[in-house]
Amino acid sequence: MTGDDRLEGLRAAVELSPDNHALRLVLAESLREAGETAAALTEFERVLDAGALPRDEAVEVGTAAAHAGRLQFAARCLDLARNAGVVGGTAGLEDLLTTLLADSGAVQRADGPEPDTHVARRVSVAEEACTFADVGGLDDVKRAIHRTIVLPYQRPDLFEQYGRRAGGGVLLFGPPGCGKTLLARATAGECGAPFLNLRIEDVLDPYFGVSEQRLHLGFDEARAAAPCVLFLDEIDTLAFARRHQRSAGVGRAMVDQLLQELDAIGANNDGLLVLGATNVPWDVDDALQRPGRFDRVIFVPPPDAEARRRILDIALRERPTAGIDVDALAERTPMFSGADLCAVVERAVDAAIDEALTSADEVPVSQRHVDAAMRTARATTLEWLRTARNYTEFANESGRYDEVRAYLDQREMRKLLRR
Amino acid sequence: MSSLELVEHLLGVGRPQDALRELERLGPDEAGTIVALYLRGYAHLNTGQADAAVHDAQAGLQAAPDDIALLYLLSVAQAERGDLAAAEAAILSALGHAADDADLLAQYARILMRAGELEKAGRVLATARASAPGSQDVLRCHIDLAYLRGDTAEAEGLTHLLLAEDAESARGHQMLGAIALERGDLPAAEQRLGEAVRLEPVHDEVADTARAARILQRPYYWPVRFFNRFGAAPTWVAAICLIVGLRAAGLELAAGLFGTTWLIVCAWSWAAGSRLEHQLR
Numbered sequence: 041m042t043g044d045d046r047l048e049g050l051r052a053a054v055e056l057s058p059d060n061h062a063l064r065l066v067l068a069e070s071l072r073e074a075g076e077t078a079a080a081l082t083e084f085e086r087v088l089d090a091g092a093l094p095r096d097e098a099v100e101v102g103t104a105a106a107h108a109g110r111l112q113f114a115a116r117c118l119d120l121a122r123n124a125g126v127v128g129g130t131a132g133l134e135d136l137l138t139t140l141l142a143d144s145g146a147v148q149r150a151d152g153p154e155p156d157t158h159v160a161r162r163v164s165v166a167e168e169a170c171t172f173a174d175v176g177g178l179d180d181v182k183r184a185i186h187r188t189i190v191l192p193y194q195r196p197d198l199f200e201q202y203g204r205r206a207g208g209g210v211l212l213f214g215p216p217g218c219g220k221t222l223l224a225r226a227t228a229g230e231c232g233a234p235f236l237n238l239r240i241e242d243v244l245d246p247y248f249g250v251s252e253q254r255l256h257l258g259f260d261e262a263r264a265a266a267p268c269v270l271f272l273d274e275i276d277t278l279a280f281a282r283r284h285q286r287s288a289g290v291g292r293a294m295v296d297q298l299l300q301e302l303d304a305i306g307a308n309n310d311g312l313l314v315l316g317a318t319n320v321p322w323d324v325d326d327a328l329q330r331p332g333r334f335d336r337v338i339f340v341p342p343p344d345a346e347a348r349r350r351i352l353d354i355a356l357r358e359r360p361t362a363g364i365d366v367d368a369l370a371e372r373t374p375m376f377s378g379a380d381l382c383a384v385v386e387r388a389v390d391a392a393i394d395e396a397l398t399s400a401d402e403v404p405v406s407q408r409h410v411d412a413a414m415r416t417a418r419a420t421t422l423e424w425l426r427t428a429r430n431y432t433e434f435a436n437e438s439g440r441y442d443e444v445r446a447y448l449d450q451r452e453m454r455k456l457l458r459r
Numbered sequence: 460m461s462s463l464e465l466v467e468h469l470l471g472v473g474r475p476q477d478a479l480r481e482l483e484r485l486g487p488d489e490a491g492t493i494v495a496l497y498l499r500g501y502a503h504l505n506t507g508q509a510d511a512a513v514h515d516a517q518a519g520l521q522a523a524p525d526d527i528a529l530l531y532l533l534s535v536a537q538a539e540r541g542d543l544a545a546a547e548a549a550i551l552s553a554l555g556h557a558a559d560d561a562d563l564l565a566q567y568a569r570i571l572m573r574a575g576e577l578e579k580a581g582r583v584l585a586t587a588r589a590s591a592p593g594s595q596d597v598l599r600c601h602i603d604l605a606y607l608r609g610d611t612a613e614a615e616g617l618t619h620l621l622l623a624e625d626a627e628s629a630r631g632h633q634m635l636g637a638i639a640l641e642r643g644d645l646p647a648a649e650q651r652l653g654e655a656v657r658l659e660p661v662h663d664e665v666a667d668t669a670r671a672a673r674i675l676q677r678p679y680y681w682p683v684r685f686f687n688r689f690g691a692a693p694t695w696v697a698a699i700c701l702i703v704g705l706r707a708a709g710l711e712l713a714a715g716l717f718g719t720t721w722l723i724v725c726a727w728s729w730a731a732g733s734r735l736e737h738q739l740r
Contacts, residue, residue, distance in 0.1 A: 277477075291468070291471060427663075430660040
């Protein structure tokens with residue numbers, strides 16, 4: 041059998057079983073050996089998409105992709121290699137990527153300092169715009185964000201008259217799964233500003249001083265892109281309260297660095313809105329919540345009925361349904377987070393599938409299945425709300441959490457939180 | 460950065476669920492390493508899955524039977540499951556490799572305290588203190604031991620020592636709050652327990668006690684304070700003795716008046732107690 045015949049055979053086999061990633065990997069390797077680099081990279085990318093690219097191949101494939109000008113693919117290979125702990129070749133691939141990115145000018149900005157490409161890859165500008173229209177319900181929160189964040193961007197002249205400038209630090213907090221990240225993206229969309237996302241995975245490095253340096257570079261890039269929104273999701277992982285940290289390790293140093301970036305001695309934070317989000321504001325270092333840093337806090341409560349209806353609509357979309365009263369279900373699920381609602385839908389779908397398997401007919405998801413799913417469903421936000429009640433009751437001397445206290449003091453809430 | 464470093468960081472910042480999610484993403488080679496098993500066990504322990512933590516520790520010990528960290532984890536997880544004998548066996552194995560390790564000795568003392576062997580726990584802690592005089596873990600164990608022995612004065616003194624070293628120790632404030640509550644010093648109890656809640660708001664029972672300390676300071680609750688301070692049984696015995704004594708002394712009217720007052724106080728305390736429970740809910 042010639043090499044061409046073998047390749048044809050492999051192609052045919054992959055066409056027949058497109059989900060056989062091991063086979064696709066063999067095809068990709070054979071194509072590479074045959075010198076068909078472009079076709080090989082396409083196959084390797086599919087294997088990578090399926091999460092089946094062996095880690096020991098990541099650097100080699102990434103290097104080939106970088107040379108072929110497929111920088112994004114190469115960056116993904118580099119991420120895979122780093123996450124898998126591959127040491128050999130990652131630094132070389134990173135250097136190659138840095139050089140190629142700089143040559144392409146993709147990360148340079150005309151009006152700012154040349155950003156470090158190392159972090160530019162990590163802090164990416166959101167590709168798709170998202171606005172408040174994409175966030176169902178939560179009207180009070182949207183109004184608060186509009187007043188405190190969006191308007192200073194849209195009417196800087198007016199706010200400057202009152203000594204207010206766009207930017208600063210705002211902390212979104214609330215139970216998990218309730219749309220803080222989506223709200224942050226929508227805020228950036230409303231401001232018409234680029235959205236830069238800096239996560240703990242992008243910053244953390246075991247080597248002494250490197251994590252702080254990465255954090256600094258992330259902020260530098262955001263300053264160069266200003267006006268923009270720098271989003272620090274799960275900010276407690278970056279700025280975990282120093283009182284809980286026994287050793288003077290990387291955690292403490294990161295808090296110090298973050299404070300320095302926010303205070304911006306020797307740096308200009310004008311137009312830079314630092315938006316933090318956390319489920320555990322009580323674990324965020326106190327120093328971060330002082331004036332000039334994250335001095336505005338916005339509570340993002342569990343979705344209201346309107347938001348729940350929209351979440352349910354989305355979760356049920358593209359599923360065969362019959363006679364589900366979504367409005368009633370939204371009313372029956374107070375304090376359910378988005379994830380809780382999706383879990384209810386998934387359980388109902390599972391029940392419908394079980395029924396379909398026994399009856400050999402297509403059984404649409406019906407109200408009956410939803411009712412059965414609701415019998416075991418619980419709002420996971422209640423535990424968070426109880427903790428929040430404890431905290432706001434005993435640690436709200438400054439009145440920062442008055443908003444969440446008022447929310448928890450509602451008669452309906454008190455009833456729900458009763459054990 | 461490797462995933463294991465991220466997992467370690469997530470555990471350090473109190474996010475064991477996220478750490479478990481990260482661990483699930485590891486490849487089979489990395490997931491089977493001793494470090495990964497240790498971190499998984501620790502994450503399971505912190506999410507209340509002691510059985511899974513025991514499983515992880517045992518899996519790690521198959522590859523490294525003398526690993527002290529894994530033996531310590533196994534001991535803590537077994538104690539969490541309530542299997543004190545297995546917890547003791549694991550910690551004794553660890554101590555066989557590092558007899559003077561203060562952390563191991565403190566864990567052994569905790570097991571002994573849970574088993575009610577306070578004298579032996581005291582001896583173990585004395586060894587631990589000699590080995591690491593500045594260990595906060597050992598100091599915390601000493602505080603618990605003093606409290607369990609009923610020596611609140613010693614517990615209080617040691618807790619002040621702990622707070623001098625770490626002013627934001629939730630456990631220290633909680634201990635002082637509990638001692639103040641026992642003494643009937645409600646404002647101090649509220650202040651200390653409130654501080655403990657501020658530092659660690661996840662503990663509902665501490666928050667409820669702090670709330671109770673706050674509510675009980677209102678004048679309406681004086682009969683409840685009275686019973687709490689002296690205990691229901693001794694107060695009842697004292698009241699009945701007084702009534703019988705007055706009657707024996709021929710002071711029928713005084714005994715009747717006292718008896719009626721006593722009944723009113725009891726009814727009041729019952730109503731106030733119910734209201735307190737309602738308010739706490």
